[in-house]
Amino acid sequence: MTTTVTEHRRPLRADARRNHERILEGARAVFAEYGLEAQIDDVARRAGVGVGTVYRHFPTKEALLGELVRRKLRVFAENAREALAREGEPFGVFADLLRRNAEVCVADAAIQHALMAFGQHISMHAQVELEELNKPTAELMARAQRAGAMRPDVTVDDISMLMCGVSATMTQTGPGFDWHRHLEFVIDMLRR
């Protein structure tokens, strides 16, 4: 098995790096459009490369999905760090972070499906990214809790768990289902 590019063993050639991006973006697009059953061939076509190239960059379909998930988690983390740098009423800042990340999620709900389908495996494949997300999040929560604006018994893991629930609503189109509403229920519940 060859060294995967994502492990950054050595700096990539410029064109390889460009392909890497195009594949990831293509994957995001086709999974968003056709769901997880989209085929690697579709990803390749969308990315404008051959299947072989996809496999050179990601040894397996699961690995590709995994990277998409990790990317998303990195965006979440980035947003969290930004929130941390922001001035303002702590609970409001935190609530806005949840709203913002939810918007990121909904952009391609299929990745959400991936997150679910992966189930237990995800924590293994995104350990690092999860921690990078949890660190600033925990700090934001601590601030809000110290200010007496957030339930003191809620933990970062609870947030992941509850937000997974909100994501589930995104992929579901039940009668009267509305993830914005779901999210506001969650935020309300966290308050005080």
Added chain:
Amino acid sequence: MTTTVTEHRRPLRADARRNHERILEGARAVFAEYGLEAQIDDVARRAGVGVGTVYRHFPTKEALLGELVRRKLRVFAENAREALAREGEPFGVFADLLRRNAEVCVADAAIQHALMAFGQHISMHAQVELEELNKPTAELMARAQRAGAMRPDVTVDDISMLMCGVSATMTQTGPGFDWHRHLEFVIDMLRR
């Protein structure tokens, strides 16, 4: 297209009825064990019948899943009607119903996956069962709301939506994920 048994055109022969049950039970078991990608052949083997028999009863994999889902919804509805007949503090009765139904869910979380995977389609295939569930549930909620123990703006559809979130936690095994905890958060949300 052949008449599917589920349409109850005519009373089934004794052996057919028995097989129908065995198939459904077998399906529940293999989906619980191997997830949704379990194959019809596996279902057949587990049920102790030939593949053809499975296809005679359920023309397609989706139809089989659909029936499993409907069955589950019927159990939910049954529990709701029982709760309605029960004496006691309205909110507590309702909360217990949620807890009880959640336990039913977790028995075979894979069906939950099906519920998710179905997404938008489910409401079409389980219209009737959903209504049978919603009727008593709405009545229970109205009681709790009249007693001032439940948020007055919550609707039955909200309950479905929030419980789907809880189900998502069942299928996910994140760090610190605990659906009991998720459920209690939800119950808290609904209070007053």
Added chain:
Amino acid sequence: MTTTVTEHRRPLRADARRNHERILEGARAVFAEYGLEAQIDDVARRAGVGVGTVYRHFPTKEALLGELVRRKLRVFAENAREALAREGEPFGVFADLLRRNAEVCVADAAIQHALMAFGQHISMHAQVELEELNKPTAELMARAQRAGAMRPDVTVDDISMLMCGVSATMTQTGPGFDWHRHLEFVIDMLRR
């Protein structure tokens, strides 16, 4: 293997005989409509009996087809015997027989397909009927040949062969294909 009804081992009960007819007629109809890939279930449904009943009467799909073919050959033979009894110019009488039998054929061209698909097997399954057909046909041909109106080198087998060709045109819908025209060519071939 059970005794097939077609072998007339013992007189059939009235209802069995009726079913036998209905099955044969149903088979003729569905094979004519859907071609040879029509299923035994279709035959049974059309005949208004269960599959099991079809199998009681005909041990196999091929046997059913075989009987249909034999029936057709019996009609041909019947027509040939009638022609033999008729007065008139020998070649004309013979040509009319061919035209008449061709009309019988076209009624359900699918049986023709069966005749073709069977290929080499048919002569084994319809030996008797073929002879019953060939006897009067040979006599008719001899008359025409004695009268100097038909090529003297043509044999009964040639007629079967040439008429199979005409049948092929019936099942084929090529551009400009017209079995009436094909048949008249054949009749011309035979003349003097």
Added chain:
Amino acid sequence: MTTTVTEHRRPLRADARRNHERILEGARAVFAEYGLEAQIDDVARRAGVGVGTVYRHFPTKEALLGELVRRKLRVFAENAREALAREGEPFGVFADLLRRNAEVCVADAAIQHALMAFGQHISMHAQVELEELNKPTAELMARAQRAGAMRPDVTVDDISMLMCGVSATMTQTGPGFDWHRHLEFVIDMLRR
């Protein structure tokens, strides 16, 4: 839908072209040996490739059969063009063409079956090839007719039709069936 090779979108890679040939040849062989019910797996095995490869080249069994038929028609056409270039008594040249093409046919009579089974569809899938065949054939016939050696009322379409009849004899093994004899009847009939 993937681009089928037969559409000649771009020059095939050397190995793909080789496989294309091998598949076609394998198909010809197994259909000749086992008839039309030969399976794609058999074709693949005979060609020494995987099933997937067969499906990459021909999206469906019918497509594969179709190409075989078209190939055969191209050989017929090629022979017709050669005959056109030949010196000699026009009717004799034409008769020899029929004999030659009949020999091509008999090489793998199963394709003939395909031709029949296709029935009405064939003209749609082989329009071009049919015209390529009909053009020189019509010219050869015109010559013979102008020379007063061929019946003036026969058309190219009649030839197709009559030759289909001869082909039927090839696939049938009735008692006394002999396609050479059938063909000579046809040729005789066309004379003058």
Added chain:
DNA sequence: AATGAATGAGGTTTCATTCAT
């Protein structure tokens, strides 16, 4: 004798992954 449910070998097709070019 009739019924139709059950059977399961067999058929077509898909698609993640490998490998020759």
Added chain:
DNA sequence: AATGAATGAAACCTCATTCAT
């Protein structure tokens, strides 16, 4: 490093035939 053709293990589904009722 890139390409896309090749692979073949599955997956789904059909249907001639058997067998319990």
